[in-house]
Amino acid sequence: GAVVSQHPSWVICKSGTSVKIECRSLDFQATTMFWYRQFPKQSLMLMATSNEGSKATYEQGVEKDKFLINHASLTLSTLTVTSAHPEDSSFYICSARGTESITGELFFGEGSRLTVL
Amino acid sequence: GQNIDQPTEMTATEGAIVQINCTYQTSGFNGLFWYQQHAGEAPTFLSYNVLDGLEEKGRFSSFLSRSKGYSYLLLKELQMKDSASYLCAVRDTGGFKTIFGAGTRLFVKA
Numbered sequence: 001g002a003v004v005s006q007h008p009s010w011v012i013c014k015s016g017t018s019v020k021i022e023c024r025s026l027d028f029q030a031t032t033m034f035w036y037r038q039f040p041k042q043s044l045m046l047m048a049t050s051n052e053g054s055k056a057t058y059e060q061g062v063e064k065d066k067f068l069i070n071h072a073s074l075t076l077s078t079l080t081v082t083s084a085h086p087e088d089s090s091f092y093i094c095s096a097r098g099t100e101s102i103t104g105e106l107f108f109g110e111g112s113r114l115t116v117l
Numbered sequence: 118g119q120n121i122d123q124p125t126e127m128t129a130t131e132g133a134i135v136q137i138n139c140t141y142q143t144s145g146f147n148g149l150f151w152y153q154q155h156a157g158e159a160p161t162f163l164s165y166n167v168l169d170g171l172e173e174k175g176r177f178s179s180f181l182s183r184s185k186g187y188s189y190l191l192l193k194e195l196q197m198k199d200s201a202s203y204l205c206a207v208r209d210t211g212g213f214k215t216i217f218g219a220g221t222r223l224f225v226k227a
Contacts, residue, residue: 044204103148
């Protein structure tokens with residue numbers, strides 16, 4: 001199946017700093033990737049749809065200037081949390097649709113756990 | 118609006134059968150997915166339904182009724198390793214955006 005790799009797995013940063021999370025599709029080209037956020041014991045909340053070569057589409061209530069998404073190539077999308085604050089602490093997961101699959105299910109990266117002190 | 122409902126928690130015994138229900142109301146529909154998620158890990162794909170009926174895949178089966186906005190995931194011969202959260206998700210038309218329910222935490226006891 002399709003493999004999606006996410007880095008870093010864990011990151012701890014000080015309040016006010018910026019953190020970049022990378023999401024790579026290792027064995028397929030992903031024109032579209034999705035970024036989710038998950039708080040403890042809650043489900044995945046879609047933050048934005050990342051489109052290769054164009055601007056990301058953000059969900060209602062997600063600040064595009066705070067969560068910068070760049071999808072510069074068919075295998076890499078990045079999420080930058082700018083001026084992070086403790087309330088941004090969460091589990092961030094990227095995913096891409098399996099282009100070779102009939103069902104088109106999502107393949108997820110390992111997730112990045114962000115803790116802002 | 119988008120709304121996907123599923124029970125918060127369920128408990129079942131090893132070797133038994135459990136059914137996890139999901140109801141949905143979404144603006145568009147292009148398939149329903151079930152994912153399994155162990156604590157601290159990313160979700161993994163279990164099943165997919167786009168037409169009404171039952172899809173069977175080993176110990177897991179999933180059912181869909183589009184007219185009722187209803188699906189269930191059936192797990193047979195439960196094993197301890199099946200203890201996890203099970204996420205019901207609906208894919209929207211156009212753009213392939215997938216919206217997730219809150220998940221059902223399943224506890225399998227000996």
